[in-house]
Amino acid sequence: MKLLAKSNRYYLLFTPISLLLGSILMYAFIDFVFYDEIEERLVYQKQVVQEEIAAGRIPGSGKLLEVREVAPGVSIPETFSDTSFFEPIEGEAIPYRQLDFSSIINEQNYHITIRNSPGELEPLVASTALAMALILVFILLMVKYMTGLINQKVWSPFNSTLNQIRSYDVTSGKTLSFDSSDIDEFNELNQAIHSMSERITKDYTSLKEFAENAAHEMQTPLAIIRSKLELLMQSGELKEEQVKLLTSVSEASGRLARLNQSLLLLTKIENRQFQENEKVDLHRLVKRLLEDLEEFIAFRQLSTELNREGSTVLRMNPLLAEI
Amino acid sequence: MKILLIEDEESLSDAIRSYLIQSDFLCEAAATVADAEEKIDLYEYDVVLVDINLPDGSGLQLIELLKKARSRSGIMIISARNSLDDKIEGLNLGADDYITKPFHMAELNARIRSVVRRRQFEGHSEIVFNEIRIDTDTTDVFVNTERVELTGKEYKLLLYLIANQNRVVTKEAIAEHLWGDHIDMVDSFDFIYTHIKNMRKKVLAKCSADYLQTIYGMGYKLSSA
Numbered sequence: 320m321k322l323l324a325k326s327n328r329y330y331l332l333f334t335p336i337s338l339l340l341g342s343i344l345m346y347a348f349i350d351f352v353f354y355d356e357i358e359e360r361l362v363y364q365k366q367v368v369q370e371e372i373a374a375g376r377i378p379g380s381g382k383l384l385e386v387r388e389v390a391p392g393v394s395i396p397e398t399f400s401d402t403s404f405f406e407p408i409e410g411e412a413i414p415y416r417q418l419d420f421s422s423i424i425n426e427q428n429y430h431i432t433i434r435n436s437p438g439e440l441e442p443l444v445a446s447t448a449l450a451m452a453l454i455l456v457f458i459l460l461m462v463k464y465m466t467g468l469i470n471q472k473v474w475s476p477f478n479s480t481l482n483q484i485r486s487y488d489v490t491s492g493k494t495l496s497f498d499s500s501d502i503d504e505f506n507e508l509n510q511a512i513h514s515m516s517e518r519i520t521k522d523y524t525s526l527k528e529f530a531e532n533a534a535h536e537m538q539t540p541l542a543i544i545r546s547k548l549e550l551l552m553q554s555g556e557l558k559e560e561q562v563k564l565l566t567s568v569s570e571a572s573g574r575l576a577r578l579n580q581s582l583l584l585l586t587k588i589e590n591r592q593f594q595e596n597e598k599v600d601l602h603r604l605v606k607r608l609l610e611d612l613e614e615f616i617a618f619r620q621l622s623t624e625l626n627r628e629g630s631t632v633l634r635m636n637p638l639l640a641e642i
Numbered sequence: 643m644k645i646l647l648i649e650d651e652e653s654l655s656d657a658i659r660s661y662l663i664q665s666d667f668l669c670e671a672a673a674t675v676a677d678a679e680e681k682i683d684l685y686e687y688d689v690v691l692v693d694i695n696l697p698d699g700s701g702l703q704l705i706e707l708l709k710k711a712r713s714r715s716g717i718m719i720i721s722a723r724n725s726l727d728d729k730i731e732g733l734n735l736g737a738d739d740y741i742t743k744p745f746h747m748a749e750l751n752a753r754i755r756s757v758v759r760r761r762q763f764e765g766h767s768e769i770v771f772n773e774i775r776i777d778t779d780t781t782d783v784f785v786n787t788e789r790v791e792l793t794g795k796e797y798k799l800l801l802y803l804i805a806n807q808n809r810v811v812t813k814e815a816i817a818e819h820l821w822g823d824h825i826d827m828v829d830s831f832d833f834i835y836t837h838i839k840n841m842r843k844k845v846l847a848k849c850s851a852d853y854l855q856t857i858y859g860m861g862y863k864l865s866s867a
Contacts, residue, residue: 539651539654541743541744542722542743542744543657545745545747546654546658547657550657550660553661553810562858562859566860569812569814614833614836618832618833
């Protein structure tokens with residue numbers, strides 16, 4: 320999974336949750352502002368009603384205003400409360416906010432109730448939800464578009480670094496170098512890879528040199544041992560005991576020489592120093608090798624059979640093909 | 643026949659020189675490029691043996707020098723580096739053969755003789771060993787006047803033994819000469835006994851004496867007398 324897809328997945332998971340929480344908060348906030356507004360209005364109306372009564376015009380009672388005369392001792396503190404009335408036209412109950420208070424005007428005690436409706440809440444909820452849904456869709460579309468854009472723009476230095484590492488060849492002796500990007504993290508990565516490739520190249524070269532030196536340093540003493548042994552063998556008049564010793568020393572030096580050859584070959588293969596490729600006919604090669612080795616095969620009393628006729632041609636290194 | 647050996651490792655140089663002198667060559671040694679240049683200037687050699695890695699330069703530049711001087715010497719590279727590049731470069735410069743250290747003295751001897759043959763007789767050459775006569779051009783082998791049919795390996799073996807006549811040739815050296823690199827798969831060289839036996843039957847049985855001596859435990863020796 321791509322890093323962006325992964326981070327997008329979390330993003331997409333948390334966006335609806337936060338939007339949901341956001342809508343609840345927003346609803347609560349709008350609700351609060353509405354109530355606040357209505358209460359302010361109720362308080363303003365309270366003043367108007369008091370002035371009207373003082374002026375001797377006692378307003379008629381209705382759904383929005385109730386004025387009752389009460390005994391002088393009754394005192395009702397100013398209280399807000401919720402209520403609802405059935406609205407025949409709408410066919411449902413409508414919520415109201417009401418303010419109760421008592422007021423003595425012209426030596427008459429009144430219990431006054433003023434009501435006001437904040438209107439229906441459902442349209443508010445619905446429009447909030449719709450707005451949030453639109454925002455969500457917009458965010459999703461943006462995320463999708465941005466992913467493509469980010470992939471192209473922001474990650475392009477990373478991708479070019481990746482491509483360079485993929486095509487990196489130690490045997491070429493070149494170190495990796497990158498264009499600097501304006502993103503610090505990628506620059507740091509490139510810097511680290513660059514110094515790593517430098518180190519690898521250096522190690523590789525010194526290893527190669529070591530292998531070459533080892534060849535020279537070991538082959539010459541081996542050649543000396545061998546040549547002196549052969550001189551010794553020519554000296555004649557050797558006792559049987561001496562011949563036996565000489566033979567086993569000579570055989571051991573031969574084994575050592577062949578071992579050294581094999582080790583050098585392995586180092587060369589591991590260093591990928593066999594880069595030349597050409598077409599090799601495997602069928603012909605196997606046939607030739609079998610002819611070369613027929614004495615060994617016969618000596619061991621083995622038998623071989625070559626089943627396939629024709630030719631199989633592969634592109635490979637001719638020297639390695641023989642091994 | 644005169645040979646110039648250019649090899650910086652004194653101990654190896656001494657050993658090769660004594661072996662070649664024992665094989666009836668005249669052999670001089672040089673240890674550096676400068677030393678060798680001087681000798682090449684002054685004398686004519688039949689074969690020059692060159693080590694590639696020399697303290698004051700590369701053996702390859704000596705080959706170039708010899709070629710520029712249109713020397714008739716055969717050139718053979720002795721190198722510790724079994725590297726294909728060196729081999730190709732050396733042979734391209736005009737070297738006749740390439741031998742990798744460590745080698746058997748018998749192998750070196752046989753190769754030198756082959757180089758000399760190719761140089762001096764342009765391949766047309768006859769090798770005579772008592773009653774045995776070998777035409778190296780057609781690879782025909784005759785005992786007295788009778789033609790003997792030999793397999794490729796037997797022919798190579800006979801040539802090798804004649805090149806190293808009067809000295810002990812180990813089984814290992816014979817095996818390496820005949821089978822080259824494949825030899826590292828083998829842990830015993832006894833299988834060459836079959837070839838020796840066939841050779842005895844086909845060639846040596848027709849001669850007046852058995853020239854091939856088995857040296858117990860070591861190998862074989864072809865004596866001329």
